[in-house]
Amino acid sequence: MSSKQNKKSSQWTSGSNRNFKLVHQSLTISEINFKKQTIIGSTELTVLPFTNTGKLWRLPLNCKQCRILRVTVNGSHKANNSYVDPTLSICPPETKKRNLEYYDTCHYDAIQSCDSDCSSGAGELVIKIPKAAYDSLGAFVLFENKPLKVMVEFSLEQPKGGVQFVIPPGSASDSPHLHAFSYGLENASRLWFPCVDSYTEPCHWTLYFTVPAHMMAISCGDLTEQLLSADGKKKTFHYTLNVPTAAPCIAFVIGSFEVYPDPVMQEVTHFCLPGLLPILKNTVQFVHEVFGFFEELLSTRFPHSSYKLVFVDQTYQDTSSYSTLTICNTNLLHSNRVIDQVTVTRRLLTRAIAQQYFGCYLLPQLWNDWWLPCGIAGFITGLFCRKISGSTEYQHWVMEEVQRVCQYESEHTLPPLCGTLQVTSASSSSSGPRASIHPHLVSGRELAVLMSKAHLILRSIQLKIGHDLLMQVFHKQLTLASSASQSSDFAHWHNLIISTAGLMKSIQTVSGKDLSHFMEQWVCRNGVPRFHVSFSYMRKKNYVELRLKQDLPRGYSKFVGPMTVVVQEFDGHFSHTIQVEDISTTHELPCHSKIRKSKKRKVPLSHGEEVDIDVSSLDMEVPVLWLRVDPEFQWLRQLSMEQPDTLWHSMLKYERDAVAQVEAIEALEEFPSSTSRDLLRESILNTQFYYKVRVQAAHSLAKLITDTASSGGSPGFLVSVFQKLYGSQAHLTIVRYNDFSDIAAYFVQKAIVQSVAGVRNMHNQCPKEVLSFLWDLFKYSDNQINKYSDGYYFSTLVDSLALTVTPKVAVVPTPLGLDVAKIPVAIMTSESQAILQEIVQGLNIEKVIPSYKHSITASCLAGLRVLQKNGHLPTDSSLFREYASKDNFVEVRLAALKALVDIVQAEHSEGDMNFLLDIVENDIPAVRLWVLQMLASNPPFTRKTESKLNTLTLVERMWSLICVKFSHDSRSRNAAVDVYSALYGRLTPTCLPQGLGIVIDLKEKVARSSLASPALSPKTLISATDDTRPKTISPTPPVSGLLQKELLNSTPSPVIPQIKMEPMDTSPGAAITSGGSTSTGSASVKSLSLKIPTSHLKRPLLPYTHEGGEFPTPSPELGPSGAPSEGSLSPYPSKHKKRKSEHKHKKKNKHKQKHKHRS
Incomplete structure (x- = not known):
């Protein structure tokens, strides 16, 4: 390499504070053990030190939860290493503080300290390069700039994050259902192998995976070869990735899969678990259309020579995109008999393919630029959906996305998408402005809303500069990246990185428009404008006086800019552009129609059609039929419009x-x-x-x-x-x-x-x-001649029954003091009894004819909870606990857990709260995340309410979750922070002892932390605190005995005899063909047993067939029956006032110290 080339590359890569360039990395997984859940491997990094910084003595790498076995440099020189992971314990164990302001500061510092883009030498693993490694290269190493090859051997044992082992209970070592895959949130590859876990350090890759012979390994790049071991027990898969790719975009999947090459595109291959091939073919039949659309839209071929779409079970999210590889949840698969899932699956798979261009190929320069590839991927996904679903569906989707963002902004506060528009390097980020968004510091719900906001901003840019010009900007970025990826000189690889400043420059070059003000207002600021609009017609001057008022929450700046107003008059459709410059503005819009007194008029509308409108019901003195403000959603805004009902009638009708x-x-x-x-x-x-x-x-x-x-x-x-x-x-x-x-x-x-x-x-x-x-x-209801499944329709009927339930009103005398919620079934109303019987029948039908994803079971569980909540049934959580167990299908578990969260919120049940937290601590990542998100949305108590759950024990358990237990799972950690915030707010919990948990030990004359000292039990600190949480949850029967006894003793009424328990048909696309029809016969109520078995939801070990043998499918763990199985945290922690660490023990201050409160 010439000195000129080295200087260019040095200038580019030094922007990230690294004094080396990673040019190639080889990763080898030599052994994977499903029984012990271990991985043994090694990785070799080829790094090029920069000559202008001297010799490289320290090589910082990112690595979490891996055991480092050995490190060598240049093949034979053993190197020492040090490992420090500050995220293992966010706050110091001895700290007395339990508030989120303090936690946020510690969390940000911990993330920043091991971010290789933020500070020099950052990384959990630091390798010390031995002097002998340089001696072996010769005396002229500084001038020849020879690379160093660093080999790191490591093992991964029962990982807490990064790798998911899917092992159905009772599975043998050669079971076809065993599989494993990597996952993570953004730059989380460090969780399963040592690397430079940064988007700004792309390189070439060579990947080797040695797996059992009956399995296959699927990874990034092109499959070069497969080698079978001499004994035939193992097989090695060799992948090569010649496009420079960052470590966060590397992943793998290992397991036994059925392979389906795309019949239209030979470069695309689909994989699914055994037994799901027929519905896989139905699900992915449109994928080739997505590639064709994007290549035509962007005027660029797909940047890779292969693409793999793999469907696995127990994924954290529906789709995860990596270079040439997308890992999807099996729940997205569906047969041709299912309607409701089609649109959802197609949108998710389309976005996953879009992320191959923007997110895996074009990479963000800084976290401030994260919104850019994310927003572009969402934007072009919407364009494809507009093509296949029509512009009406697209416009309605945009409206829903705008409402979603505005709704979240009205309840919480989103951070800005980008902190600054200045062209900054990663090296200045440690001392310069803080990144407004860091995926490891914000909650999942907030991240999803930010993604929606990002693509809406891109759409607004499209409306400003035009569709064709924006596509030229994208094409230019992809063309530069394509040339860079084919170059062997890594000095050109910076073209694979995109930034907000670079986008603005490209837009100005292509369109000639300066969007700096627009970007400052919508990208670098948070909040959305809220407008209140009204108007009146001035007859003398024949114009409309439009009054627009902007509602500004405290701390927000006003939004300014042009806005479109459309007035539909008798003589046509007229568009006006007004300038919003102040909080309250008035605008005069001239009218073009004259008042003519006639009952019917031919009116040209906006879509070009002329219709006869009966204007007799309208005000003949006003030539305005209706008025709309910002009809194209050029603004991301909330809008309340005032106009007479007659105008709303006209708008709806015409x-x-x-x-x-x-x-x-x-x-x-x-x-x-x-x-x-x-x-x-x-x-x-x-x-x-x-x-x-x-x-x-x-x-x-x-x-x-x-x-x-x-x-x-x-x-x-x-x-x-x-x-x-x-x-x-x-x-x-x-x-x-x-x-x-x-x-x-x-x-x-x-x-x-x-x-x-x-x-x-x-x-x-x-x-x-x-x-x-x-x-x-x-x-x-009869589904015999219907070619589609009626599972979702039947579940809608059950949901509708639940909607009819209202709070119980006692119609017969009840014993004095009897709780309405505990009124026996014998005096239930006839309507509630009939609803209960229909729900029981729906659960029984599911045993025989399961619906897609067990949607009927989920609706029935929700219906039972509604009956309990309204006092028609005693509140009993045992049934929901049974359905929430790991043996059930995940959608059923989610419905049961939602009911349990509601019970905890209504009844303040300590046992149920502990049951939920046990699931959070011990279950698979996806389920624990759902539970935390539900608890955050429906907290059992808040800081302003009283609850017996508000104890020191709960504070300590939640604090342990966010500080220690979720150290390898950022999503769950941030979700737990949301729960903590919903319960206690940003300040110290009110249940803590006075003085921030400090207890004065008069004997030792020292101040001790009651929260950290094991010698002091919570019971001695607060008498009202009673830690009765059971260590384990014992198995519970399917239905409470009380509920069953009351049903048996209830009064007779027409019921449906209980369906005899039989092995259920859990085939793909299976539908409720009976539709829940009422059978004839006179069965007494005593024959109705609420003994609802859940064995039909448990995992069989072998595949089973469809009702006609059409679609074989594996167990519910690997897919659903009937088809395969699916207070925000501010990024700106405020500064803390330094708390006093010394306590005065003088007698005159004793009384003041005792009553001093601290927040």
């Missing part, structure tokens, strides 16, 4: 933009009248309307009926709509055979059923005609 129709429907909820009711009814019946508009109309109509219940509003108004659309021709009250071939009609049908269930009378009770309507649906 405007063809789906977003405008949804806005009108939501606005009409505030205008309960017969006209609004009739118009919503017409919207549901109009099959020309977009189906999501009809769905929204059904929900809004139910609200209007409830609001007008005292003036004649009746559920029959909505029931008649259902009967007209789906009633039998012979008799409208009888529903037709299920036919879901019209997908839009299917979703509308489900929405109407749920809407009817939500109707209430003037006493806020569910009308009897609603229950009668639902019973008929259960009775006559």
